[in-house]
Amino acid sequence: MADLKSDFVGIKSPNPFWLASAPPTDKEYNVRRAFEAGWGGVVWKTLGLDPHVVNVNGPRYGAIWGADRRLLGLNNIELITDRPLQTNLDEIKVVKRDYPDRAMVVSLMVPCEEEPWKFILPKVEDTGADGVELNFGCPHGMSERGMGSAVGQVPQYIEMVTRWVKANTRMPVIVKLTPNITDIKKPAEAAMRGGADAVSLINTINSITSVDLDLFAPEPTIDGKGAHGGYCGPAVKPIALNMVAEIARTPEMAHLPISGIGGITTWRDAAEFMALGARNVQVCTAAMTYGFKIVQEMISGLSEYMDEKGMTSVDNLVRRAVPNVTDWQHLNLNYVAKAKINQDLCISCGRCFAACEDTSHQAISMSEDRVFEVIDAECVACNLCVNVCPVEDCITMEAMAPGLVDPRTGKVVEPDYANWTTHPNNPAAKAAE
């Protein structure tokens, strides 16, 4: 079995699976259960100054479901810890003492002044915790008080606070980023300039999950009113993956360690985040949906995958896909593919036909006896038929070998790479020398 040991900015854990700062890491009871179940580390639920905040006393979550009520997206209006600071610190200390091999990172959110940071950091150090995570992401409630995403949306603030924290602690500092911005690179760069040891992302995305059409109020509804919350769970994974990749492929930030968060539900999700540059991952919604035991599948799945690939350490996986993330303008326009339907696998449902005929390129023919075939002269290789086909591997995209003539364009498939920057239709194209 592959060795899953992880070293994230000097913080060691037996595997790269941490629980994100959230209800699963809210208190000693949960964290002990998490460690017993096998989680490599936790980021403790965000601490703040006393008097501690209060939460609403009505529903704090809303959700989006797929077929069979599979939870796809979760929305929450919970705040940071609603327990006294000392209670949390005492619990962190005993748990870390009892599980010295697990990563214990403490998430913090205090007002945007240096004094409160000077006050809280030594207290966290005293618990024996391995590091701190600065919560610049919480998009509701705390942001109205000038904290959380209110800081995370202003790069100068991020840089300033990170600098204060680095000046006042010897612990590694992870800056947790909010996705509620237009360009994730800006806050990441600010964190790096401020001296952050790493960034973690994403926190939750501003959202309203649904509207009660009788009450005419957003869900979750508290006494007839609703506030936007933060969205997380499987639905946010594509957004998070892109943000992780954006940072990882920026040369100046290539060495900035990333802790990947957002919709990670299975070992495969975790592996994808790591391939795109995350050195470890954090999980919240999946644990909230299925309980702590899922980590066992993550551990067995990742190690089986690594064994298959001959990877001996998680570092072998980290950033493996980064070189292949590029901009649209650099994609090879001479690459030509055609959809191909495997008639032995086809169940004649006709979904590919409907999709292509109505919304794409009229490139699938249908016979009277329901045989569906691709018309190469029309197919633009958009992949829609592949995506809507209910049968796995029934429709595939086949690359055309160079030298063949594309029946759609009548042109020979060129062997050489050529992209938009030199394309004749591009007004800004530089003519090939």
Place this chain on the structure above:
Amino acid sequence: MPNDSFTPGVVPGRLEPETYQEQFSDLHPPLDAHEALVAADRCYFCHDAPCITACPTEIDIPLFIRQIATGTPDAAAKTILTQNIMGGMCARVCPTEELCEQACVRELAEGKPVLIGQLQRYATDHLQQQDIHPFSRAPSTGQKVAVVGAGPAGLSCAHRLAMLGHDVVVYDARPKAGGLNEYGIATYKTTDGFAQAEVDWLLKIGGIEIHYGKALGPDLSLDALRDGFDAVFLGMGLGGVNALGVAGDGKEGVLDAVNFIADLRQASDVASVPVGRDVVVIGGGMTAVDAAVQAKLLGALNVTLVYRRGRDRMNASVFEQDLAAAKGVRIVTHAVPTAVLGNGAVREIEFAYVDAAMQPTGQTLRLAADQVFKAIGQTFAGDGMPALENGKIKVDAAGRTALEGVWAGGDCASGGDDLTVTAVAEGRDAALDIHAHLTGKAG
């Protein structure tokens, strides 16, 4: 003229060769990869899942299904086999409708449980067909354990002991290992020589030596085993069968159902197995149903299963009863045999109808029969054994018998249902207790 279903008497070859193929193929064909994903997706990953509790070997079912759903069937297989080394056979033969699938919350909600048994088969087949044995032995303890019986109980015990570093010597009276997996389970539940393939795969752990044709009693004494080994495990199953106890029991054509089934399982060509035109099976358990169904599959014209109580009291599950009915077996209840008639060979068998209190109602039934299978229960047979309880070796929860250094499990031991999965669980648990005992950690 070749035989067909109408040929009188007990004859082989009643069907076309291709028909046999069809009749004796897999009862539940294996799921393909896509079907497995669809089936796995239905699991809710329940907390402290009731299916786990319902499984005698306590396989972590939601975890292995999640491992299938996330594309790692080999990891799923390991989850299964860690708890139940015969997870492959159990996936085929467990009455899941009375175990895990009965407990599935979706059975309660919709009457359609997650296909746990078939998913278990998907995962274990995936691993075993690559010939991967995922376990290895702990450093040798230098201790030796004797295991009597190479059925599910004995092999499960032997495997766990070998894994824990002990050396195991298994003795079995028969020429092949597997116990009833090899000689008893219905043909259509374990096709293509799976029972032997599973045994071969299981033995890959190493450290297990099997001696065939060695029976405790005639060939070996318990005292000698106790002297020669650090511990002894007994997993001999049930060797005896109950007699009908009516006039004519000994007539030609009156057979033990288990022997008929064993012959069928051992036949290189099922077409060569002779079967009656009019077959009567007496009993209400799994053995009775298996004998009746297989007689029908061999081309018998009329097969009647006669049970002395009501259907609700039959040991065979509702699924098994329905299977029998679907194959054309007639089920008669509330009737007890009173006489086997015939001149040398059986020709007819007479029954008296009884009420719920088993009192004759005065009505009788006569059935034409050229073959009668007795399936009215098996019994434990053996002399010089540890103390018995209700006719079986008395054991405590850890499998310890009344004799120091002797453990027992499976059908021959008291407690638990007579099922493959229960035998596996008891063998494993006895191994753990033996290990604790041998390493001085016993409670």
